[in-house]
Amino acid sequence: MPEQHPLDVPYLTRRIRPDDGLTLARPAGAPPPDVPPESRLYPAPAFGTRGLSPRDAVVRLNARQSAIGSLFVTGARGTAWEDSAHVTGAQSVHREQIGTVVPTSGGRPLVGYVNRDVVVALRHVRQLRRALFIAGEGPLTVQTFDGAAAAVPGSLGEGRRTVLTLTRIGSSLELRAESVPDSWDDGQIWREFGFSMTIGLGRR
Amino acid sequence: MSAFPEGGTVALTAGDPGLAGVMVGLGWTVEPGVGPLAEPVALAIVCGDDGRALTPEHLVFFNQLTTASPGIAFSPTEGAQRQDAEQIDVDFASVPSDVMRIAFVTYVDPEVRGPGTFAAVRDAYIRVARPDGTELVRFDAPPAQPETAKAVLFGELFRDADGWAFRALGRGYENGLAGVGAEFGLDV
Known part of the structure; x- marks a missing residue:
């Protein structure tokens, strides 16, 4: 198990209502808004056939996609996930698994x-809060x-090294290309993105 | 309550002018098995007078509860004790005049690990009920070829004179949601 990092705190989790995925920040003490989170998002390019780059790093999938x-x-050489109850885990392309x-x-x-591809079961997208996909030696591609x-x-x-983040915001998934030092191992990447692995919740 | 044959129609508001809306329930059971299970998903497609969706986005399902056209809303069932697997509410007075038909489809989620057909889906039905839950009509809708059907058009609500009626259909699609999308003009 990776050593605990001083920055490894669930800094995103305390503002999250269970059903919304990632919720946009609001003033402390303010009541939850009546409008869905999607309506408060800034515009982002739609998910089609396109490339991501440092200048165009974000695409947003529609509710059907x-x-x-x-x-x-x-x-991807590895993936990590967090569900709506903040249960986390990770797996490598070689099937090494933690969490x-x-x-x-x-x-x-x-x-x-599944084989060498990471697969997200979208029928249960409401269970997902976010995921990471860590690039291997070649490009990362995403398809729906x-x-x-x-x-x-x-x-x-x-x-x-490119890390692709997948975040659910209400009914939409958002993909964002991030960049980290090539020398970082997967454990350090998880920590920098605020993941600490949930140990001991597996079925016995 | 009455059961209906495939192709049968029933006038809803003609016989009950005070009927302000209906709840459409869809249900099924999935045979347990080894490995991934079939996962049926219900959706309603909001159509114009050409029988196609008003826009590619005019559908409701579990991840898109409403459309730009009011009066048709998917009712989430997660955590609720309900008779149906999925429910969709229709408020007749709120439905815009350009909506001529609402088609109710169930597809088996096309997940890569399969199975993607109705082979293990039993007791599929659609029913129409008053808002208080009183059942008006029920159609048992097993597809003719469940081993190859990946989506089924269970039935539809359509405008009938000044009111609304229901038609039972039960039409299977071997090309699944992609075939449904092509026929109705959806971006799926």
């Missing part, structure tokens, strides 16, 4: 590898049931 079939991510698998009622893990796709180079600069 976010909930039908499988989200495929190709080219807790999130089961779904259909008998599939919410996030996990309707054929929409996005790609990002595995490195966005000298000595850098």
